[in-house]
Amino acid sequence: MENKKNKKNNNNKNQDDETESVDLNKLKLDDEEQEQEQEQKKEFIDDSWLSTLKLAPSDYLTELDRAICPQCKKKRKYFCYDCYVPFGEPGLAPKLKLPIKCDILHYPTELLSKSTAIHSKVIAFDDVSIHEFPEVPDYNVDETVLLYPSATSEFVRESDLSNVKRVVFIDSQWHTANRILRDPRVKKLRCIKIDQHKTLFWRYQQHGDAYLATIEAIYYFYRELHMRLNGGNYDGQYDNLLFYYTFFYNLIQKTYKQGDRNFWRKQNYIKPAKDGITGDSITGDSTGDDEANDSTGNTGGDSNNTYISTADTTD
Template sequence: MSDQESSALSGLRLASHAPLDAAQRVGRRKCSRCGASRMFYCYSCCALVGLETRDVPTVELPVKIDIIKHPNETDGKSTAVQAKLLAPRDVTIYTYPCIPELDQSTENIVLVFPGPDAMTVEELWEHFSADGKPRVKRLKVSDADPETHSCPIQRVVFIDSTWNQTTRIITDERLQALPNVELKSRRTCFWRRQKGSPDTYLATIEAVYYFLKDLHSHYFSEYTGEYDNLLFFFSFLHKLINKAKQAAGKV
């Protein structure tokens, strides 16, 4: 594990990985829905395998997340299912050409995708208050915080695919009206990095996590780990795979 990767995943406020350790010792099991052999969860059925619901944290998000998955994206390489398993009430996954109903007359919606016209998270408020009457969502950061805070958006769309596959989705006319948001440059910790791609190309679960972290910091309060558990599976698998690489002398 590089120092940068160690730094990015260290200090996270995570639920106990003890259930994952126990499940890993038992090994792969059959998914109760499709019968496929899986470890921790079935990426085809979006279901836990060898784990109970109580073993996995549930993360409450301040916005709804829609993930549009490319039909040729390999399920086993995608991290989108982790977001759905950890934030089931707020995350929905669609397989293109199916996309969510995007009604911009009732919600402020953005698409997270880089480009020349993409704005930053900091610029969201200015963009959506151009008419002087921003449509905002008021909510409490936590039960311990009685103050309400304003969020300039209600829904966020992510694309789950390799960069070579994104053109087909990003050029869909149904997405053209959505304003784009570009994340700050961060290095991925994903162990299945796309061949020939820079290390700033994030896995989907990383992109969701960093977007929410930035959103929270700018529109709610100082970030204190509210969405760290979105990396519950990702951080454990990262540690597991790096340990295996070290044992094999590949690190």
């Protein structure tokens, strides 16, 4: 009789254990489903348009090591941000001719090694000039415009730019930009602005996705200028302005996906692996955002903000 009772108790205990095990498994599955749902609900910036850009092949960049710049003799990677010399075999880096000149006013406390504006000088060397503030040319106001979203700015698509020969960009963090804007030589210029776009920049900044990296602002300006002058048509004429920028963006995405690493600089910046990598030219070993943050390949700290986009339409 006692044996039957013990057997019954053991059976009940086994059933309780099985029920508890089933409940725990169900709980685990529920948690996994919730995590998957939360992951699906995350909003990632759409980078699908990058695949439509007509860019020169960038495969060779993945094979570059740090090298000595032939002009300044300093060690750099990808290009020299002091001499604006592209690295790699001659002819591999794209070259562009711009329809009007591009001036960049660079705030001196910002590291040139972290400035995306340098990309434009490397790619369109003859048409881009970089000035260290407070060194500012005395511009001809009839032939020069400033890309900045002031209260009186007109959109590029609506502006009369027939006499314009030069466009000025400010390459600075937002909190130092006003020092440049207050300069009389800058203040007198007519302001224009581009349409609103979302940044793909990898550095954290607190103002929002509409605040672009400087090279993004430069690219969108020349694209919209071309469309303004050509009846709304555009066929990738200035896409290579984003040659290095796109390479660095894809490099960061690939590095963090492969290493399953946490990208702490910006929330929801690294897209899920199932989305794939934009383009298929990023191969080989990389150090990801360390290289993107510093074009020399050195590891460096980040700015607290992106460089100013003078084209953000935040009226």
